[in-house]
Amino acid sequence: MSRINLALIPGDGIGPEVVAEGLKTLRAALPSDAKLDTTEYPLGVDHWKATGEVLNDDTLEALRAHDAILFGAVGAAPGDTAVPSGLLERGLLLKLRFAFDHHVNLRPSRLYPGVPTPLAGEPEIDFVVVREGTEGPYTGNGGALRVGTPHEIATEVSVNTAYGVERVVRDAFRRAQSRRKKLTLVHKHNVLVYAGHLWRRTFEQVAAEFPEVATDYLHVDAATIFLTTDPGRFDVIVTDNLFGDIITDLAAAVAGGIGIAASGNINPDREFPSMFEPVHGSAPDIAGQGKADPTASVLSVALLLRHLGYDAEAVRVEEAVAADLAERVPGRSTSEIGDALAARVAR
């Protein structure tokens, strides 16, 4: 009998609603001999307002003991000026990505039959972005001088190491090897020459270990063009933290919207718990109304299952989503969609 010790961080806005449905599907998918223990961590805006803390060291230590984390969304309502910009994003979401060394930020884009896309024609979309998760302009390096004066200067430093780039590039090659064997590096090496040189050189070196994988390079600006005009050309994309952030929102948009896009913040060696979350945010405007689509959370459960070795169960969840999307009944509530998905998975 296997046991999964899962942490839940439902978070703010629609986070708790969609996580509840993700969990429903997870329970439906797991084999009967698997035991699921869950611990809920009430983090987010309300917790911060009540305690003044975003994430303290004890909670971080407690989270470390879990096998995985199912995350909802964090973020205050746009008008809520009591919450400083970036407080929850940096203090919770990014803090966990960094603390648990989630260097592979995995974001699949697949256009399921029946799902509307903003693109004309009927593009075939089935690729995955491997976004670096622990370096680049996300490290928080930088600063500001003479803030608020006409002489203010603010800097942001992108940090890229051979260690960090090589491991994520190798992970991407492995994924390409087990898919359609095509890997595209996305960067901007003609302008960001130092980081670009490191990424490009590393990419070429690791490529030598994977002779079956066809490789390709695109500047990030050109990548946004191909993502709209020819998304079918992509199989696996590997890119840095910021470029990955940008192109995966675009990728989600063309593949039917961020309402159904899932992501995994993965520590491949399982030294630390990996964390699975929808790409969408906390959507405070529709929170508490049962209007949120839990599909992204359910698809992130599929990524969680695969990460923990439940491959067949992951496929079952994805197939349930595909079947549900193909005959989508309009007007269902969050829990109705979750129930329908869980029922399909359990079948």
Place this chain on the structure above:
Amino acid sequence: MSRINLALIPGDGIGPEVVAEGLKTLRAALPSDAKLDTTEYPLGVDHWKATGEVLNDDTLEALRAHDAILFGAVGAAPGDTAVPSGLLERGLLLKLRFAFDHHVNLRPSRLYPGVPTPLAGEPEIDFVVVREGTEGPYTGNGGALRVGTPHEIATEVSVNTAYGVERVVRDAFRRAQSRRKKLTLVHKHNVLVYAGHLWRRTFEQVAAEFPEVATDYLHVDAATIFLTTDPGRFDVIVTDNLFGDIITDLAAAVAGGIGIAASGNINPDREFPSMFEPVHGSAPDIAGQGKADPTASVLSVALLLRHLGYDAEAVRVEEAVAADLAERVPGRSTSEIGDALAARVAR
């Protein structure tokens, strides 16, 4: 009688072909009492191969004396490993943008009737991106240590000053004021907190001077979603150098392709010559075959005319392009399109 002292930098690949057609339209558009003097500067890959120089100080000084620069495109063929990555981009294009303080990088996106878009439906697209052109991650700050070893670290520094941000934000507000009165700031202030704080604060301060302009903020990742699902929501966008690079390629793609996207590298106070160029690159694969579409170069001539105060002539060029695109005859060569446009403008 007015006199325009124009520098031409045709550059590489299809650059010379499209610049020739841009020039044809410029001549057709100018009033008969305007005198056009042109000086061609043969810069680019071939010049570098022949001389070892990308752009020397004398040439830079000579360029400074012009009223404006009409630029084609630079960049080596992908297989040409003799040309180091970024050599022409940094050494010529970016060098000119920085030397001539082109802090307003103006990139209009307009979907002309008759032009195919990758988007479904019939979106109305008519907005302009004001991209900062002299700061951000484009300054070349950064470096690398222990290059080629497993301990390599490469950094890129984004530099943002109150001076630089304020002037471009104010320029964008002015443009919004004379258009549909809506300005969207695009940044990523929840992650890039130092630069983000500066951009956001400056934006709010300058907004107070333009009470008629409605303002809006989007994270760059979310902006890519709206550019594909609802591009009609935008009027003017202001953003930093790198985000602007990325979203303007996407904007060009949804508005009919980079084949027809124009840009102005503008020094608004005319202290230095502004430079006008297509958004597309040198496209070495189709160079010399008369296959390139010169429309982007012609539209950049419209931006040039407007910058030099020839507003009516700029409108005539844009109307000629609109009329030509509406009844586009397939299979025409570069010069046939240029002739057709010049004929319409001259009428």
